[in-house]
Amino acid sequence: MWEQIRANQRKSVVVVLAMALLLGALGFFIGMAFFTAPSHPVYAEYPGHGPRTPQMDFTGGFLGLTIAMAVWFFMTLISYFAGANILLAASGARQIQKEDHPQLFNVVEEMSIAAGLPKMPDVYVMDDMAVNAFATGRDPRHAAVTVTAGLLGKLNRDQLQGVIAHEVGHIYNRDILFMQMLGVMAGSIVIIADTFTRSLWYSGGRRRSGRSSSEGGGGQGQAIMMVIAVVLAILAPILAQIIFLVASRRREYLADAQAAVFTRYPEGLASALEVISRDPVELSSVNRVTAPMYITNPLKGMSVAGLFSTHPPTEERIHILRNMGGNATFAEYQRAAQSVGESGALPVAALVGDKTVPIRGAHPDAVAAQDVRQQTRQVGDMLRAANHFTFVTCSCGVRMKIPPNFTQSQVQCPRCHATLAVPSN
Template sequence: MWQQIHINKRNSILLLLSMGLVLAALGYIIAAAIGGSPEAGWLGILIASAIWLIMTLVSFTSGDQILLASSRAAPVTPEVHPQLFNIVEEMKIAAGLPKMPKIYIINDPAPNAFATGRNPQNASVAVTAGLLTRLNRDELQGVIAHEVSHIVHRDILFVTLAGVLLGSVVLISQVFLRGMVYSSMSARRYSSRGSSRGGGGQALLMLLAVLLAILAPLFTQLLYFALSRRREYLADAGAARLTRYPEGLASALEKIAQQDIPMESANQVTAPMYIANPLRGKKYLNLYSTHPPIEQRIRILRNMSQGASLADYEQFYRSVTHKAGMIPQSALSKETVSIRPPSTEKTDPSSLNQIRAMGDLMRKVNGFKFLTCPCGVILKIPPNFPTGKAQCPHCGHVLSVS
């Protein structure tokens, strides 16, 4: 049963602990190198912990807001895209979420989506305008189910915690390395001072600190990405089970993979949150991949013709990736989950209509008003339109902008 999956909870805790250890080690060595004594190292751990604590507190109180703002996601009302709200509510019901997630639209032509928040009561889902205009109903449902699975699996909390740790390590390393460059410049000017105390021991510590400051961020990133890849598979499995229709997500992923536009507002830290890697370019699987290869994800979902249970996903995960099991045995209950037929509505708009629809959607997100003149012309009024009246350019009819 999937409510019981505290998926990889132990792995996640181990991972967070090891990231925390890296942070502590970094703090210790840097402080010991600067202070010139091992005692100063303990102060370093204290400072590193304080930085981490402050960042964690900030991210717990307003982390989702910061992420949404930095991704340029705008909160929207149901009138902007009623279907999106309907589908999110459908998935909320299917997953038994206690509350409707808040819905955001990102004005970006690249198709992508992510979920954030710290628990199911305070969750948000953001999708791009490009995604909304390219996918049909079943596909959009698959993507939303994937995001809702992230919420149910508590991946959003994990990503927040891991992101903060990664951010702290990067911050401390950067400050130290930049400080080193400055101090070495000034040390050249006052070379008579400073070399008298410390000696060989401190030089060695300094070398170690520089090495660690360079390696620690890379190492923490590897840890972060390794687990985020696994979580993508798990969210796919959850989505198939929620929608009872694996083909929806498979075909959505296919459409997302076809688009090669990188997202403008995504970066290294936020990349693992998205349903597909928003930073394209390196498509091969390496240690730095935030996401599993999209072709494999599609193949697993397409193989699921017999049922949509977690056990079905697990079976094809093994045959496609040739890896050991991903979902713990205790979570695989014997249940038959039959696949539902596709929805009857399958009109894929033509590419020209898609572009037009995307433009209209972006305008709606930005607060444009849409007025229909009796002659059939639709007037798109910007939010800062100065006067209360607008004249139709086609028939001359005057419409009131209210």
């Protein structure tokens, strides 16, 4: 299994280099355009660099490059040490323990045994009725898996296992760190390009008045630099996003294949994806930055297939998983992917040294008809317990959920109108 990680790492280096090049070029040309501009106020601080020889002077370019690198460096530092916490906080997820939801906890533990992770990831639940999940953490020792309450309510054990296996696959491949780093680079590019175009907008007036007094002092080189910078400022964010998304989609296929290998039951993930894609509820706390973290694209409205989606089309992922024969291996996943026309789903090195691993049968509990309402109610109670709700059961059978900010000492039962004491805690 180490092989495919190494193959991934080689590819990752290329992708990161491409992104870095883009970032560097953007910084350089903006610097060239800005700091050698004859009329720009900043220029006054650099009187030594004459406007009459702008094509020879790269100081501005290197200054821009330095600023771009500094922005990127600080954002990377923050995301490395606090990225996971920021994401978890932004999603409003809450950490749970085994007694809160034994099944979820067990499934996460099973999958970390199957993957041979050094430490079981922390488990978080998001109070959201949409069906989705994501993984965070910079390496397998600092990882967490987050699922939504909706997912817990609507999936059976096998489906849950498939989803968790996919997320553990991301942790195992260290996709999270990579996507986070790449995301930060793309973010830096967007920030720099945005700042540039805006400052251009505001300094436009001053620029024109300056030009009239110093009669084209910048020269042609100056104008060319400005044109390149503007073009880059428009194109770089788009390019960065495309690079980011292509990398993100490849990793989804690998995590799917890994889920099949870990669980030895591709149908679990396939049917879970089906439930997720059919579910109409959209995640409430999500944006374009966090979208690639989830198991399927949470922004349902933007599910335009092709270059700009964070995930491969869900139908295709289901189709590949269902096309796997009786063998839970990477080679079989690749064969199934080819049969639906996706040839490069997995890195070649992943396919070395595969053996036969029979696919298991469905879990007996999963076959039995599941009670979605009952399951959803249990999840709701779990979340309320985590949010320090108090439960009061009336003699007529009604169970009341008392929020933590409820101050009165008594409550009336809505059915039999009996007055009950609220235990203080």
